[in-house]
Amino acid sequence: MTRFGLLLGVLSAAIAALLITVAYSSGTSRWFAAAGAALLTGLVVGLLLGRRAIRTRAPHTNNQEILLSDAEIIDFSPKLLDATINEMREGLLVIDQEMRVVASNRAARSLFSNVEDPIGARRLTELTRNPAIYDAFLDGVRGKERAGVKVETYGGERRVFDLRVVPLQSANGKASHGAVGVFFDITRLERLELIRQEFLSNVSHELRTPLTSIIALAETLETGAIDNPEHNRRFLTIIQKNAARMHRLIDDILELSAIEAGNVKVSQEVVQLHPLVEDVVGSLSAVASTQAIKLHNLVPQEAKVFADPHRLVQMLTNLIDNAIKFNREGGVRRRYW
Structure with a gap:
């Protein structure tokens, strides 16, 4: 294996790791294809480039060329490559034409067995009965690249992976020597997506409720209730409250977007706690x-705190609102400590 090939493999793996880190921090799944392509390209190049002597110039030897022997290269290259592969967070699995495992790293072994258990020379069907994994590698052996294969495992806990498989082909591209697969752990992203979907579902319901009330009251006023002084002001007050509720929900959605984008701004100042809590309590008294x-x-009249008053109101509103929802009949008290 040439030193150039090895370094190219390590460099590509490093680039892929950076891309994957960006994917996790941004929650954007489209990065996986780019990361997987960079990683697999580097590893395949590192594995397939032929082992041969490397001519290199040693320092302070008047540009004298030193020819490294095959034994020295074989001793140096695999150790560095193995160390790089084993430290990858992504699972790497290499199989031959007979669907037997010829190489793997710790992350891949943890998917199928104990991390320290050897799985080399075993058939893929001995490791897993998951049809998605088997079909993806079978396509790889047949010369077809597969990407975006969703794999779920249920060992100690449910884990979700995005599997990418590429064929190991000869230089002329006519013969297949096996396939390489990389398992990207997207469990956290799946959980975040479920939370996002649940949030959107709840928000849709919360927006629909006041909107339905506003529409119903507006129609009632339109059909003649607006001329009835006994009802028109009460209906308008209810409409105003529901509109304010929708406004708060929209603010919450915008707030969530700002948090995800990392654009949350916090301004700190000395805040009188008692009047602030009094305002929150007053806004929730009708619900209570x-x-x-x-x-x-x-809260004592003299209590003060150095904080962002807007964020503090949000926090207390959510806290007291939840206390009202899940409390038995009685009272909810806000204390200062």
């Missing part, structure tokens, strides 16, 4: 009364 709950502000 529907469940026979009374809110009591026990």
Whole structure:
């Protein structure tokens, strides 16, 4: 294996690791294809380039060329390559034409057995009965590249992987020597996506409720209730409250987008706690009364804190609102400590 090939493999693996880190931090799945391509290109080049002597110039030898022997290269190259592969977070599995495992790293072995258990020379069907994995590698052996294969495992816990498989072909591209597969762990991204979907579902429901109320009251006013002084002001007050509720929900959505983009700005100042808590309690008193709950502000008049008043109101509103929802009949008290 040439030193150039080895370094190219290591460099490509490093680039891929960087791309994967960006993918995890941004939550964007499109990075996986680019990361997988860079990683596999480097590893395949490193594995397939022929082992031969390397001519290199040694320092302080008047440009005298030193010819490294095959034994020296064989001793140096695989150790560095193995160390690089084994430290990868992504699982790497290489199989031959007979669907037997010829190489793997720790991450891949942890998917199928104990990390230290050898799995070399075993058939793929001995490691897993997962049809998605087998079909992807079978296509790879037949010369077809596969990407975006979703794989789920249920060992101690459910884990989800994005599998990419590329064929190992000869220089002329006519003969297949096997296939290389890389397992990208996307469990965290899957969980975040589920949370996002649940959030959107809840927001849709929360927006629909006040909107339905506003439409119904507006139609009632339009059909003649607007001329009834007994009802028109009460209906308008309810419409205003529901509109304010929708406004808060939209603010929450925008806030979530800002948090994901890392654009949250926090301004700190000295805040009088008692009046701030009093405002929050006042805004939630009507909701609390529907469940026979009374809110009591026990924060001392002199209490102060150095904080962002807007964020503090958000936090207390969510906290008290949850306390109202999940509390038995009685009271909710806010104390300062």
